[in-house]
Amino acid sequence: MRIRYLLAGAAVFAFAAPAWAQSTPVSFSAEFQTSLEEDLGVREGEVLRTAVTEAIAHELGQRGISSQGLSIDVTIVDAEPNRPTMQQLFDEPSLDSSSISIGGAELRAVLHNASGQTSEVTHRRYNHSLADLNGPASTWTEARRAIRQFAVKVADAYVATPR
Template structure:
């Protein structure tokens, strides 16, 4: 009985903390019409993986954002450029080198944020490497990942439209 009496205050504290926990923002990402057409060239599986990656980055980076507590974030991935050839591109164009072929990469996103109070904010963000000299990534989607991280940082700081 003593053990139960000892743990009761801790259990009450944990239960209360669970009730008072904030609801993180809900993130929904879809593919834009033009990017759906490009998906044939880039590879549908890789484009879907980028949608999943963007969703994960936003959910994880915005989980502690007090301003976006209970918000609904609906985004459309409108443009996506890899730094290195995708598998689909390598299959279609055998002359591409998976290691030495590189290009300007990045991503563009549009959508809305519906805050917990019901107000709606438009979201518009894109980031692409300015030149080949600035491409430092060693993976296919380095610059797209950089764009996702920067978008998450901007949303957490209340900046919804940055171009």
């Protein structure tokens, strides 16, 4: 039953989100792409890409922003999980899925307006210690927190950029 509600929510988001939000390019730095392929698992890249796209769409939607004449290119520079990823657990059976570590993310966006002007937004947030965790940690708890903070910065820069 819970899955049905989650799927229904995802369907509503897919139809409610502006078309530009679904096409916001989210890429990975070369170093992070290597980390995904060799350590974290390629699947995790899609998890993070979706989190970024949804967070930016949410923040822009909260402000009632349309995308006329402005595009956003996002790069996930780095991300560290709070718990081992599925690929890490598969590759290293001695890892415990309940292990907790510090996590976070670093992201960059370039906003382009219709006249060719660009502005850049960067955000970096990592825990300094396990005491920084607020509540139970999932695989990407702190990376998602960094992504939400980044999305606020992107929406603020979007509002400030001339169209």
